[in-house]
Structures are given as structure tokens and as C-alpha cells.
Amino acid sequence: MTYQSKTRQFACDPAAVNGASPAIRAILEKALSGGEVSAQEGVALFRADGADIDAVYRTADTLRRRANGDRVSFVVNRNINFTNICYMGCKFCGFAKRVEDKSAEWLEPEQIVERAQQAWDRGATEVCIQGGLHPKMEGTYYREIIRAIKTALPGMHIHAFSPFEIWYGASKTKMSYREFLTDLKEAGLDSMPGTAAEILDTEVRMQLTTNKLSAERWVEIIRTAHEVGIPTTATIMYGHVDAPEHWAAHIALLRDIQKDTGGFTELVPLSFVHTDSPLYAQNPDKVRPGPTAREVDLMHAVSRIMLHGWIDNIQVSWTKLGAARAQQMLSRGVNDLGGTLMNESISRAAGADHGQEITARELVRMIRAAGRVPMRRNTVYEVREVFEHHDPEELAPLVDRKGRDPLAFLEMFPERPAAIEAAQ
Numbered sequence: 509m510t511y512q513s514k515t516r517q518f519a520c521d522p523a524a525v526n527g528a529s530p531a532i533r534a535i536l537e538k539a540l541s542g543g544e545v546s547a548q549e550g551v552a553l554f555r556a557d558g559a560d561i562d563a564v565y566r567t568a569d570t571l572r573r574r575a576n577g578d579r580v581s582f583v584v585n586r587n588i589n590f591t592n593i594c595y596m597g598c599k600f601c602g603f604a605k606r607v608e609d610k611s612a613e614w615l616e617p618e619q620i621v622e623r624a625q626q627a628w629d630r631g632a633t634e635v636c637i638q639g640g641l642h643p644k645m646e647g648t649y650y651r652e653i654i655r656a657i658k659t660a661l662p663g664m665h666i667h668a669f670s671p672f673e674i675w676y677g678a679s680k681t682k683m684s685y686r687e688f689l690t691d692l693k694e695a696g697l698d699s700m701p702g703t704a705a706e707i708l709d710t711e712v713r714m715q716l717t718t719n720k721l722s723a724e725r726w727v728e729i730i731r732t733a734h735e736v737g738i739p740t741t742a743t744i745m746y747g748h749v750d751a752p753e754h755w756a757a758h759i760a761l762l763r764d765i766q767k768d769t770g771g772f773t774e775l776v777p778l779s780f781v782h783t784d785s786p787l788y789a790q791n792p793d794k795v796r797p798g799p800t801a802r803e804v805d806l807m808h809a810v811s812r813i814m815l816h817g818w819i820d821n822i823q824v825s826w827t828k829l830g831a832a833r834a835q836q837m838l839s840r841g842v843n844d845l846g847g848t849l850m851n852e853s854i855s856r857a858a859g860a861d862h863g864q865e866i867t868a869r870e871l872v873r874m875i876r877a878a879g880r881v882p883m884r885r886n887t888v889y890e891v892r893e894v895f896e897h898h899d900p901e902e903l904a905p906l907v908d909r910k911g912r913d914p915l916a917f918l919e920m921f922p923e924r925p926a927a928i929e930a931a932q
């Protein structure tokens with residue numbers, strides 16, 4: 509079955525393309541009238557300059573408004589990295605530690621459940637769980653984590669395990685990807701992060717990592733997840749040894765998968781954090797220190813344009829960019845600010861300094877300050893509450909589980925609870 513696009517529309521908006529050069533104008537007009545921007549045309553958009561850049565941004569903003577209106581969404585969630593012990597040696601990663609390292613961490617199922625329970629008590633609807641590929645870990649541990657959480661918190665959405673972790677679990681249990689994914693779904697896995705994608709290009713991957721899942725396997729596992737009914741996010745990690753050709757091909761590949769499966773919920777561009785990354789430290793002449801500001805703007809805008817009608821949620825990662833830049837991306841085609849996260853570690857381990865958590869209240873304020881309407885969603889983009897009123901006193905009491913107003917509930921914690929603060 510082919511997934512049908514819901515938001516393809518066929519009206520060009522001349523104001524968006526005013527002032528652009530003929531070549532760029534033609535591409536943008538095609539996008540605005542419902543046509544598909546090819547990978548080659550995507551490269552031209554990534555290379556846009558001068559007045560062309562503004563036309564790219566205006567087009568992305570117009571398409572964003574058509575797809576999402578004025579709403580900007582976010583999800584109340586907690587990030588749980590159950591181990592940072594990993595020997596895969598991805599060169600860009602500052603998160604992985606060896607068993608003997610002082611900061612090495614391993615969480616038992618009870619500790620994971622305890623963190624999930626604290627998150628639930630603060631109004632979280634999702635736990636986002638990923639970890640290192642611990643050499644001694646049993647492949648059955650992934651299932652164990654899911655069962656432990658679902659037993660204690662049947663209503664918590666479990667967004668967990670990258671395709672690389674699925675590859676690892678399937679190899680260790682000697683199951684096929686389909687069997688392993690079906691088993692996890694049966695245990696309660698609700699959706700998966702589309703991380704481990706990095707850049708889906710063999711030559712780039714060879715420079716980033718020697719042991720990581722190939723691009724072909726990433727695609728195979730993602731397609732299988734979608735086929736067995738597990739939706740996933742999609743990511744691209746950019747700004748290191750890559751170029752516009754890789755970005756446009758990567759986005760076009762995601763679009764092709766989506767046409768077949770409809771299983772992607774969103775795209776999250778992840779800017780490479782170079783500060784404490786071995787990749788940059790070992791080769792500062794060849795590796796870029798993350799994307800430039802212009803590249804960050806264009807990545808969000810061109811993703812919106814190329815994916816329009818196929819993946820209509822473009823998320824900005826505040827952990828990579830910080831709140832102020834994340835807010836600016838709302839005029840570059842972005843309609844989602846991701847999760848509150850509570851404990852962010854992967855970006856911090858690579859040297860990012862944007863904090864561990866943004867509260868729901870802060871996100872609401874950020875979105876309002878950008879003139880948009882905040883919307884709390886669940887992981888699969890179902891609306892949970894819309895904050896239409898600009899006066900916080902007027903906020904309709906938007907009721908979540910057990911009749912509780914989750915924002916009122918969050919207010920009970922003006923400070924982060926000590927247990928959350930202490931958790932790494």
C-alpha cells in the first residue's frame with residue numbers, strides 16, 4: 509500500500525519567491541504548487557545565496573503554515589540513557605565510555621522505572637530511551653526494559669532504541685529484525701528514535717565510524733519497523749565531513765521510504781557538536797566544527813521544502829542549538845520544539861551547553877514570544893492541549909490523565925526536583 513500525502517496543495521504563492529533568481533524561483537514555485545523537489549534541486553537550494561536565501565526561507569515558512577497552521581508543538585518527556593558504555597568507537601561521539609571510566613554508567617531496570625515514574629509524576633507522556641552498545645549486555649535486555657516500564661506505567665509511551673540498538677539486540681538474540689521488532693512491539697515498544705542515521709552515505713560513514721550500521725541496514729531496519737507498525741522519527745547529523753549533495757540525497761531517501769511506509773513522524777536535524785568530539789579533535793583540518801549558522805537555517809528550510817506533504821513535522825533540537833536559535837528556526841520551516849527531556853546527556857557529553865531540560869512552561873513562553881500558538885502533543889503528534897490564550901491566567905484548564913491539569917501539576921515543581929537534578 510502506498511502512503512497518501514494529505515497536505516499536498518496546488519497553489520503557488522508569488523510573494524514567497526519575489527526577488528529570487530530564475531533558477532531558484534523555478535524550484536520554489538514548483539514546491540509551492542505541489543511539485544516534488546529533486547535531490548539535485550535540493551542541492552541548488554542548499555547553495556542559495558543573497559536574495560535567493562530569503563526566498564528559500566519564505567517558501568519554507570509558507571509551506572509550514574499550510575501544513576501546520578500557527579501551532580508549534582512540543583512533548584513532555586524524559587530522556588533516559590540507560591548506559592553510556594559502548595565500544596563501537598563512532599568518532600563523532602563524546603558520549604561513549606569504557607567500563608573502567610569514572611563516568612561510566614549502567615542502569616538496572618528498577619532504576620530506569622524509578623526515573624520513568626518521576627517523569628510520569630511530572631506530567632511526562634513519553635520516555636525516550638537509548639544507550640551505548642554495552643559489550644556484555646544481553647540482547648534480551650531491551651525487552652526487559654520495556655516490560656519493566658509498562659508493568660509499572662502502562663500509560664507511558666515508550667520511544668526507544670535506535671536502529672543500531674535493534675541491530676545489536678537482533679544479532680545477540682539471533683533473531684531476524686522482523687522477529688526482534690515484533691517481539692519488542694508485543695512487549696510494549698510504541699515508537700523508535702530514527703537516530704544512528706548520521707549521513708546515509710557509505711563514504712561519509714566510513715569517515716565517521718568504522719563499526720556503525722551501514723546505510724542499507726539502517727534503511728532495512730526502519731522499513732521493517734514501519735511494516736510491523738512501529739513508527740519512528742528520522743534524523744540527519746550534519747556539519748562535519750559532509751556536503752550539500754549528501755544532505756539532499758539523505759532527505760530524498762527519507763522521502764522515498766515515507767512514500768512506501770508512512771511510518772516517519774518527524775525529521776529532526778541534529779547539528780554536529782564538535783567541542784568534545786574525537787572526530788574533530790583528531791582532525792581539525794578536515795572536519796568542520798559543526799554547521800555554520802547559514803547551514804543550520806538552510807537545513808531546516810530545505811527539509812521542509814523537500815519533505816512537504818510527506819513528512820510534515822520538522823523538529824528543531826534545542827539541545828544542539830540552544831533555546832534562542834531554536835526559537836529562530838520557527839521562521840525557517842520548523843513546527844516542533846521536541847521534548848522537555850529532563851536529562852539530556854548525549855549533546856552535553858560532546859560539549860553542548862544548553863542545559864538538561866526545558867520545562868513545558870518555558871516552551872509555551874518561547875512559542876508565544878514567536879507569535880505562534882503552543883500545542884502540547886504526544887509522541888505521535890496527537891494533540892493533547894492547545895494554549896490559545898495569551899494571558900497565562902486565562903489558560904483553559906486542559907485536562908490530562910486522572911483529570912489533572914499537567915501544567916498546574918508542573919508548577920508544583922518551580923525547581924527541578926533533586927532526584928532529577930542528580931540524575932545524569
Ligand SMILES: C[S@@+](CC[C@H](N)C(=O)[O-])C[C@H]1O[C@@H](n2cnc3c(N)ncnc32)[C@H](O)[C@@H]1O
Binds near residue numbers: 594704705743745
Ligand atoms: C549517542 S547515540 C545513542 C544510540 C546508539 N548508541 C546509536 O548510536 O544509535 C544517538 C545519536 O546521538 C547523535 N550524536 C552522537 N554524538 C553526537 C555529536 N557529537 N553531535 C551531534 N549528535 C551526536 C548521533 O546522531 C547518534 O546516532
Ligand SMILES: Nc1c(NC[C@H](O)[C@H](O)[C@H](O)CO)[nH]c(=O)[nH]c1=O
Binds near residue numbers: 585741828849852886
Ligand atoms: N532525547 C533527545 C531528543 N529527543 C527528541 C524528542 O524529545 C522526542 O523524543 C520526539 O519528539 C518524539 O516525537 N532530541 C535531542 O536532540 N536530544 C535528545 O537527547
Ligand SMILES: N[C@@H](Cc1ccc(O)cc1)C(=O)O
Binds near residue numbers: 700
Ligand atoms: N531526536 C531523536 C532522539 C535523539 C536522542 C539523542 C540525540 O543526541 C539526538 C536525538 C528522536 O527522538 O528520534
Ligand code: SF4
Binds near residue numbers: 594595598603604639
Ligand atoms: S554513537 Fe552510539 S554506537 Fe556510536 S559510539 Fe556513541 S553510543 Fe556508541
